[in-house]
Amino acid sequence: MLTDPFTPQFLTQLEVLRLRTRKEFLGSQTGSYSSPRRGTSLEFADYRRYAPGDDLRYLDWGIYARSDRLYIKVFREEVDLFAYIFIDASGSMAFPSPPQKFLPATHVALALSYVILANQDHVKLHLLHDSSGRASPFYRGRRRMTDCIDFATSARPAGLLQLAPSLGEHLKRLRRPGKAILISDFLMPAASYQQGFNLLRAFNLDISAIQILSRAEVDPPFSRGRLALVDSETQREINYEWSDDSRREYQSRLAHHNLEIRSFCHQSGIHYSLYVTDRELSDFIFATLPAIGLFK
């Protein structure tokens, strides 16, 4: 049973979209994504000298007429896509509450999954927990959307996430390269997320990063005074004097942190987008993601 925001209208809109990849992958079946192999698609790729046995239908008669040489037109092979969606399911994704952060993150993941499934491509969902993550099987076809939803909604955000080791555990079982979409708040040291991105790049995956932040993280609703702040993952506690100055200081640091992620992604050829969860999902899917080139 599909629930809000996955209404029929929303799904219909999603069916129009197709993921864009910057790399060519070897698919398993004929699909809509170009493969490094030559094939029989309509998209011209190259010429080569005729060899006996070649299909005469692909002879370029024009070249033969001008140069009296036989050339065969070679076309790209179009294959299906294997997509991996990694969802951060650590304790920080449950702040201020799972419906305000983790649920929107799963909605983004499911929307992207539906786009993939609607194109008859393969999608696999990965939940990034502390050490042992869970991963769904590959799903293909629209009818598997409910399986995706079941898998995603069964997750409970908790624990401490070490991004690179956790990704490593999942990537060890990965056999086919494809599209990797990492959905996380990226509230971690720069070295940690950079290590994770580099690991994905090492597996020859086309990477997209979607940063999820709740409104409470962008503009903490603390009243002035002394605070004892507890880290939701490490349970570490610090004293903090909250004031207008410290609010500005925090927001400045957050902006700087996000800028660092964006810069790193830009330099590494990674699609990056920030989703603040009080924003409309459809607005983010249909306006922001196409703008960063995630969809064709």
Next chain:
Amino acid sequence: MEFLNPTALLGLFALPLLLIPYLTKKRPRRLTFSSLILFTQSGTPTSRGPWGRIHLPPVFFLQLLLLTLLILALSEPVFSVRPTSIAIVLDNSASMQALEDGKTRLTLAQQKAQSLTQGLGSGARVDIYTTTPRLQRLNAEPLATVQANRVIASIKAYDLADASIDYDQSFGALAHEQNYQRIYLVTDHPAGSQGAIARVVSVGEAQPNLAITAFDVRRSSIAATRLEASATISNFSSRDEKLRIALKGDGATLTSRDVTVSAGKAATAVFEGFAAHPTYEVEIEHSDALPLDNRRFAVAPPSRNLHILAITPRPQAAASLKSIPGVTVDVVSPADYGKAVHSDYALEIFHFAAPATLPDNPSLFILPPEANPIVESGAPVGTVQVSSWREPHELTRYINFSLFRPTYARPLKPKTAGEIIIDSPTGPLAFALEQRAARYLFLGFDPLPYLGRENLPMSIFTLNFLDWFLESTGTKAQGTAEPIRLGAIESGGTLVTPAGTKIALNGRANVFQDTYEQGLYEWRHGRETRWFARNLAVEQESDLRAPRRIDFHDSAKAPGVSSAMLTFWPYLLTASLLLFFLEWFISPRMRRLMVRRRTVQTA
């Protein structure tokens, strides 16, 4: 090191209170946040040590040091140097006879005083003083320690209350005059703050005590034949006491009563119908801290016959007094006054006459002429109006003053301090005073002609003043240290003190001053014997629960007096004040610095 004001050290127990502002400071709200990586640069980790969440800033330790120094300064620490010239003042008042574990407080005080002298160097000189009957030095020249110990051992306690001495001032003067380096007061009073020179050495503990605080044997009126006695027992303890009180006459028990005295209250035992004896004694059968006040003495009231000498130019008026039972009157003219034997009379009545000096006997002056030492007479008044009178007073009891109208009066103008008994708009009509244990009454009107002529208020007044004079003729016991007055003609003879010491009186002496022992003094002169009772007069001396604290405020340190103490509390006070200014200077700046640092980081 010693502390002159050790009470201030109790303030150290209050130091933990300094933590209260830090404990009661609003606890930070505990909030969970997704990640603290963006906060860690300016937040401080919460302590999980044994102090819990108490954050003690450096300024707290500065404040702690400040308060400690301040308390130490208030306790007035001094370094002692062994003195070479000291005075030991021993309290020898009656309360020093109280028992502490079988020893009197005086014995303990003597031991303390002797231990003080032992702590002195070989060249030290000591002066010994006692406090009662007055602050006096016992030795003419400064003593070596051995001689001083001998003098200390010879001191005896008197049956006297504490002399009213301002020790702070007196010791200051002593230190200045005698150049003492230290003065020790060994007493049963607790020590308050100590001085740089004057020190209090306390002996004894607070104790419950029972005391007979009043004893009186009297006749109910001039005409009464029966004697009655009353004794007041005060309970200076926190529990009710049941005891037996016995009345003795010449040493033999006459009767006894059981009395219950509530805690902190007094009870009176009344005895009636007992045999006549020259002297009486009451005693409570109770063993308590101070045996001295368990006994009290009294002399039998004189016979009911009042022998009056009337000096008057009008013998008929004085003769009217003879109509009163028990009253005998001898009338002489003013010119013959000097020839009379005054010791035979209990009262002298000067009627339109006055001697050049006040007589030794109790005297009544009726309309005295101008030539008298006490009062002047005003202009004669025909219609006398009484405007006020003393009440309650024995002279004015039972009198209806609306009917009290003498037809002739001359208001009095007293030249000396006394008590106005009856007053009128133009001046006093009756004026009383008491000097040298004798009572004197001055009247601006003449009551004698009215006696027996159905003028009731005037007759009552006449009986009242006769009773008043009769009461003063030695029936009431007097306090110790009050002199025994013997008439000029009675002087000489032998006086036997309560301790049995016989003192031959000088032929011309008519006053014996040294009545420092409680008990009966017997005067023998030829075949005549007279008794005088002296009792511990001050009730507070029997209250051993909370004696007055003695404080010295360093007024003993007069200019030019060298102290045996090196005081350094002013330095501590200065240091604490410096710390205070340092704290006052640092604290707001530290706060501002933290704010500025945060602002820089934000920028």
